[in-house]
Amino acid sequence: MSLNIKKIGVLTSGGDSPGMNAAIRSVVRTCAFHNIECIGIYRGYQGMIEGDFKEMGPRSVNNIVNKGGTILKSARSVEFRTAEGRKKAYEKLTQAGIDAFVVIGGDGSFTGAEIFNKEYKFPVMGIPGTIDNDIYGTTHTLGYDTALNTVVEVIDKIRDTASSHNRLFFVEVMGRDAGHIALNAGIGAGAEEILIPEEDLGLERLLESLRKSKASGKSSSIVVVSEGDKIGKSVFELKDYVEEHMPEYDVRVSVLGHMQRGGSPSCFDRVLASRLGVKAVESILEGKSNYMVGIINDKIALTPLEQAIKGETEIDLELLRVSDIMTT
Amino acid sequence: MSLNIKKIGVLTSGGDSPGMNAAIRSVVRTCAFHNIECIGIYRGYQGMIEGDFKEMGPRSVNNIVNKGGTILKSARSVEFRTAEGRKKAYEKLTQAGIDAFVVIGGDGSFTGAEIFNKEYKFPVMGIPGTIDNDIYGTTHTLGYDTALNTVVEVIDKIRDTASSHNRLFFVEVMGRDAGHIALNAGIGAGAEEILIPEEDLGLERLLESLRKSKASGKSSSIVVVSEGDKIGKSVFELKDYVEEHMPEYDVRVSVLGHMQRGGSPSCFDRVLASRLGVKAVESILEGKSNYMVGIINDKIALTPLEQAIKGETEIDLELLRVSDIMTT
Amino acid sequence: MSLNIKKIGVLTSGGDSPGMNAAIRSVVRTCAFHNIECIGIYRGYQGMIEGDFKEMGPRSVNNIVNKGGTILKSARSVEFRTAEGRKKAYEKLTQAGIDAFVVIGGDGSFTGAEIFNKEYKFPVMGIPGTIDNDIYGTTHTLGYDTALNTVVEVIDKIRDTASSHNRLFFVEVMGRDAGHIALNAGIGAGAEEILIPEEDLGLERLLESLRKSKASGKSSSIVVVSEGDKIGKSVFELKDYVEEHMPEYDVRVSVLGHMQRGGSPSCFDRVLASRLGVKAVESILEGKSNYMVGIINDKIALTPLEQAIKGETEIDLELLRVSDIMTT
Amino acid sequence: MSLNIKKIGVLTSGGDSPGMNAAIRSVVRTCAFHNIECIGIYRGYQGMIEGDFKEMGPRSVNNIVNKGGTILKSARSVEFRTAEGRKKAYEKLTQAGIDAFVVIGGDGSFTGAEIFNKEYKFPVMGIPGTIDNDIYGTTHTLGYDTALNTVVEVIDKIRDTASSHNRLFFVEVMGRDAGHIALNAGIGAGAEEILIPEEDLGLERLLESLRKSKASGKSSSIVVVSEGDKIGKSVFELKDYVEEHMPEYDVRVSVLGHMQRGGSPSCFDRVLASRLGVKAVESILEGKSNYMVGIINDKIALTPLEQAIKGETEIDLELLRVSDIMTT
Known part of the structure; x- marks a missing residue:
């Protein structure tokens, strides 16, 4: 366990997807389990820039495992794409004593995290949340x-x-x-x-x-x-x-x-969200940074954010054949 | 009981709605209960014109009470709007020994039935099946x-x-x-x-x-x-x-x-369909004709088809107020 | 409008049912609409006795119209069945400046309200919330x-x-x-x-x-x-x-x-809850008391609580016949 | 492709599970795609013994991909556990010209298939259909x-x-x-x-x-x-x-x-059923026999029936930890 991490932030960013709330809950409770403080960052990177933070304990996330949407709200932030925006975000994070953050989102959100990590050596961890399943390094994205x-x-x-x-x-x-x-x-x-x-x-x-x-x-x-x-x-x-x-x-x-x-997440997405949240927080505590936590072959696996962003997912060609045969 | 009615046809016509299958089932089983033959007429009035008929017993309608759509198919028939079309339909019905029919549908379908009844003194009974709830003489249409x-x-x-x-x-x-x-x-x-x-x-x-x-x-x-x-x-x-x-x-x-x-009908629509089907068949057997069977004040009630077609439904003005207050 | 009513309490009592939250929302927003303060009373009559109150504004009830259960919690209170218990409740209500309350519940809850009203001339209004549909004075209870x-x-x-x-x-x-x-x-x-x-x-x-x-x-x-x-x-x-x-x-x-x-209420129950809540609050403001607000023949109607408690609901005998015929 | 296989039987056996119908549909249509006749065997092994067979074409399985249960019915057969029972089954299969069969079911059903295969050198292929997910050789059983x-x-x-x-x-x-x-x-x-x-x-x-x-x-x-x-x-x-x-x-x-x-299968189970059915039929046509078709690491994979029966599934221990952390 890294002795340096005392406070972890969590945010949802980009388009929302079912299971984001379950992932927030998992991050919050895993922090509590390890006696780490957890800070909810509202409205994605925009809220980070504006310091829209709120402390979250295990009871803050009661009864959300089955709720669609995200209690932290989500947004796309143009400002975070600028160096000044990221500087403000860094200042707000350090002012609040946040040592690392977990971002739940898609490609664009990971790109932001990756740049931010490079610029400020700030520990970040990504959880793939999008219904589109178009992220490399995980066979299933949250909500798909x-x-x-x-x-x-x-x-x-x-x-x-x-x-x-x-x-x-x-x-x-x-x-x-x-x-x-x-x-x-x-x-x-x-x-x-x-x-x-x-x-x-x-x-x-x-x-x-x-x-x-x-x-x-x-x-x-x-x-x-x-x-x-x-x-x-x-x-x-x-x-x-x-x-x-x-x-x-x-x-x-x-x-x-x-x-x-929208809609209440399936059991699969709820369990996946729970697993990804645990791994994201514990990976940070183990000193890891700049990874996406995904699922490959039914096992939780880390992929460098850079690869997750650049890699391409592929369609299972077998499925095209299956589809053809099914329309016989 | 009318001694003249030995065979009743049933069809669905116009846009489909959830509960139509439950109504077909009810018509078929009520016929069986009263030892009346029941004939399914496929594809609405067009199938009537083409003699697309099939005998239906109580087991023909197993496991459909909860199914959306209509096993008898539906269609809009341009031909039935012509005197020649209706003449063909009448010939097909009489050739098949059908003494009366129940049509499940909306305004347009009832108009066809009403004209047909006037022209041929043929006993008809309507069941309001549409999601729009825009039919006079019933507080609820099937599927709404x-x-x-x-x-x-x-x-x-x-x-x-x-x-x-x-x-x-x-x-x-x-x-x-x-x-x-x-x-x-x-x-x-x-x-x-x-x-x-x-x-x-x-x-x-x-x-x-x-x-x-x-x-x-x-x-x-x-x-x-x-x-x-x-x-x-x-x-x-x-x-x-x-x-x-x-x-x-x-x-x-x-x-x-x-x-x-589409979709599986609600409990309300299934029960309503069952009640309407019973009343439609039993009203025919009592010698009634040219009515729509609806529900008013939680009671099954007959309305002359002519009125059902011409009457207008009204919005409950109280609901507009409720809506306003709810957005406080 | 009664000038005396400035603050209305709302509670859920007895077994919970889907639609209770929608009714709470309606009571709260109707109060806001008429510039009346609204106080949520937690855990039914037990919370009333213990003064477990919380002020509620229109935003307190955001996003609950579709949620099962009751955000005010429910409970059965043995203490409220005693004169001492009701005395304590009265004191807490008056201390908090509450002028009337709306209770959402079943028979037992109404009995408590009725006795309380008699003892303290305290304005009360009931909304029938139970899945059992066993309350006289309404064709449909909330949740049924x-x-x-x-x-x-x-x-x-x-x-x-x-x-x-x-x-x-x-x-x-x-x-x-x-x-x-x-x-x-x-x-x-x-x-x-x-x-x-x-x-x-x-x-x-x-x-x-x-x-x-x-x-x-x-x-x-x-x-x-x-x-x-x-x-x-x-x-x-x-x-x-x-x-x-x-x-x-x-x-x-x-x-x-x-x-x-449990479960998300049907559209019918949500609309019914909205209508009943409006009528409950507005009836109190019109100086009425000791009634249950129900729905009869698709219209909102008041029934004296005493009758609602003593009256018996009846099974629609027609449905027994329909059931028999359907099993042909 | 094996020139010897001209007719394939398909049956469901043991406890039913959602997705069985989708698997039947897939077997039937894959047969049609390869110009192989397909015979539905009703009521599991009992129907096999009694020769309860029916030819199935691609239109026999219309509109069942989303239906729970099994249109072929299922049953547990005591008789098939006896040598005489299996002898009768073999006779019925050969009389009907069936060259191989696909059995959709669990452990017990596979044991029957395996013994039958050994006794009569009859090509069999298993598809794991049970909600319990307790079959070795597949990470997911149909219906789970x-x-x-x-x-x-x-x-x-x-x-x-x-x-x-x-x-x-x-x-x-x-x-x-x-x-x-x-x-x-x-x-x-x-x-x-x-x-x-x-x-x-x-x-x-x-x-x-x-x-x-x-x-x-x-x-x-x-x-x-x-x-x-x-x-x-x-x-x-x-x-x-x-x-x-x-x-x-x-x-x-x-x-x-x-x-x-019961219930309509999830998208996952429908797709899995489609994939397993294709692979089951095509494996038979490739001359394979006595395998179970399962999914491992998101890929379709064959496991010898004998192993599938004897192997044990294991609980993912990581999930126990996740569960503990989630209850923080």
Whole structure:
């Protein structure tokens, strides 16, 4: 245990995701377990710059393990991208006696932490919190599993009405530049076609696939479209395109949007958050810094923040085959 | 009991809604209970015209009481709006020995039934199935209660992310020309403002209301917008308008769409469906025709189809006051 | 408006139910709307006796409309049943300047309020909060609709496994001496038999009914048993009894228990809570006292507490017929 | 591809679990994809012995990916444990021209398959379907993830009422001789103590832990108890024991029971089922036999059935520490 660490800060930054509260709770209680003070930093890096701090004890985080959102609020801070902003943040942290911080967020939040660490030799530790699962060094980001369940539950509802009317639905899901949500939720929801950024098969293949589905006797079709897909048409344009080329289809569009970021976290995300929080705090206490705590092969693992930021996640190609076979 | 009725048809027509399957099940089993044959008519009036019929016994409707959608499929039929279409339908019904039918659907479906009844003296009975709750002669249409729960659950998720970021969301919900869903789900979800067709207070009032909400210290705002509202701007235009006038707000839009029509029905809708189905069949057997079976003051009640079609539902004005007070 | 009322207390008492938080929120915000102070009384009458009070403003009740349980906590107080206990409570209330209170609870809580009102001429108003729906003067108690949805969702899951194994399940649900939950959730879940206190048809009828169900080709059976039923055997004894008389059945038991009291309230319960809270506060301000605010025929209505306590709710006999027909 | 395999059977056996239907769908569609006939075998090995077979095409498994239970039904067969029973089964399979089968089930089902394979050199492949996650050779069994979500959602509801009344609840969960469900759902639900078969710390430690929880200011306590725990007392006896030693506690018991086996599968279980089904069929076509298809380190992997049966799963000891820290 490092004797130098007496006070650890914790913040959530960037887009929120289910499980962030469970991770905050874990960081706070692990600090308490090791008799370390814990300071909640509100509104991400902006709150750090403004010194928006609050001491947190184990009872501050009662009854939040199952709550969506983040009690510390989140924000994107333009100021923290400037040297002056980071200087202010450093001053506020040192004034408050904070020796290290744990940031729960995504790529952008880690980049900020990494630069800050380089500039001030300030111990930082990252926990990957985003529904998009697009962070290198962890097979699962916090909130991803919950978002998948939210998406399949919604598509199940859409399927009810789609199959009652023999309709085709384009359903747009989140995921930024990665197709993880689309691919997994698409398979889970039994989608007839899945459009992801990692694989652009073009419009012709889409029509073909829909014709095949129609010919096979299916009563409805769901096409899951990742927001980052490369097909070059919005879901609304896709609707027009398909209606023009396949007038026999009654096409509808559903853009799922921000509901995907909310909701009570799944058991997986709650347990993952608990594990990551423990490891983040204990790694700091062991003198480690500038790592992201992730999960690889069901084991908690550290990855240097620099790698986590630069590395790219990959789509499991096996899943593309599985998806194809499932639409037989 | 009418000795003339030996075979009753049942169909779902128009937009589908949760509880339609529970109503089909009730019609089928009530027929079986009274030793009447029951014929499922597929794809609404179009299937009637095409003779798309199938005999249904009590075991045909096992395990559907909790399923969204409609196992009989639904459709809108242009042909049934023509005299020739209805003639074909009449021929198919009589060829199949069907003596009466129960149609589960909304305004448009009832209009078709009413005309058909007038033309052919054919016994018909309507069950109000739509999430919009816009049918006269019943305080609740089938699926309305379920849709309200779907909407509040989704807005609860949106609220998680809205309050993590101090954001304003415009959430568009269904309801056609009626604000029932928006008003009730808006109150249920704790919306800061609700825009419904029945009350157009204008854009200025909206800004005022948002300013009041901001001033009162609220960390996020949800505005529920009925698809039929009269404010003269789409939710996307509302976003632009508010961002222009209140640049301090980060505004997002969510159009809930067709997920509102699907999903497993609530207990209320399942029980209501069971009651309506019993009454529809038994009313036919008592020699009644051309009525809608609805619920008024917690009692099952018949309303002439003609009135059900022409009558207008009204918004409970008390709820507008409640909504105002809740946003204190 | 009564000029004498400047401060209103609010408490939850007895067993908790979903929607209590929404009702607290409504009371607090309606007070704020009318510029009346509102005091939260913690832990029911026991907290009243101990002066466990806290001032509540409109922001004290942010983000609780969708939360189960009660932020004011609840308890049963033996002391409040004594004259001395009530004297202490009166002193604490007057010391705190509280002019009236709203109690959210059931029969027992109302009885306490009624006696207190008689003894001290203290203005009181009741809001019916219990999942059991066993209170006279309201067709729906707060939490009842949510509990029905909880029960049917759980039985849907049990049905999955029951029908996979051709099993019979006895499912015990709450409801105290009333069969409302069992009867409605039983119909909603498609139960093959429903045992309620209001109708004891005996063990022989149960066997008959199960034999009929088996003969009709059903692959599984669910029997919903109200905790207050009069059949004279526990669900565990029923299991033994049926296994002895119908050895072809593999029988299981599930006692749903307290999960029925928790969970996020349904839209119906949230709206009802909002309406009842408004009416409770405004009735006090109009000089009324000693009433329960309920809903009858979809309209908010006042019933003297005395009647609410003594009156009995009745089972809708029509539902028994519907249930019979549904098991055809 | 093996030229000898033209027809593959599929069955579900033993206790059912969510995701079995998704696995059946995957087996059926993978067969269709490879132009292999697929035969559904009803009611597990008993149906195999009785020749209860039905041909299945890709449309036979429409709309089941999200359904709990198993459309093929399941059963435990005493007869299949006898040599005569297996002989009958072999005859029925060969009469129907079935060349191999995929069995979805647990330990017992795999033992049957393994013996059958040895006796008749009949190609078999296992897919682990059980909520208990107690099978060697896979980090996740089908249905386990869904059951975890079901359990935490129910405990969330119980927590609502527990914390409203400052109560202690003993919640018994499934898991047979393994504590996976209890440990993970316990952490996920924020349980104050978790009793699992793998770690018996005795009654004294339980009291200590509850005293610590009380002292730390927690308003309620949830103790999750695995059905296989070794503490030597039932949950009902635990209630009595604690009430005797800690009379300040109002203790309640909830036995979750069979609802844990039902419900719509999580996205994870649906995707896992799809992947396992593809691999099972394709492994048979590659000439492999007598394996279980599982997932290890996020990759699909084969384990000889013999090992899968004999091997033991282990509790992740790290999770015990995490659980301890979380109750700080």
